[in-house]
Amino acid sequence: QVQLVESGGELVQAGGSLRLSCAASGRTTSPYAMGWFHQAPGKERDVVAAISWTGGNTWYADSVKGRFTISRDNANKTVSLRMNNLTPEDTVVYYCDADASYCIVIDLRDYRYWGQGTQVTVSS
Secondary structure, rough: OOEEEEOOEEEEEEOOEEEEEEEEEOOOOOOOEEEEEEEEOOOOEEEEEEEOOOOOOOEEOOOOOOOOEEEEEOOOOOEEEOOOOOHHHOOOEEEEEEEEOOOOOOHHOOOEEEOOOEEEEOOO
């Protein structure tokens, strides 16, 4: 089992920036891919960013490409999501997820673990 705890979500004005963090614990000795997904009210969950075990491979949804940056620190077992130029459309709950994989994982159905989420609210 891998436990994930997100932090960093808060209220920010449009055009502002946030940095979300996710701390992993539990069975983290094996390689694991990580990512972030969000779920807007009444909509399905969508992966917004993903990163491989080494950090050498990243992927972004078109809606965040150029604005969000995912990174990880395996020594501290954390993954971060830097969010720039936020818009009200980015107002959702963001979840960190992980799966026992060396390679990047993009399909949300392949992620085995996820956290409780952190709310990001962007005011206009």
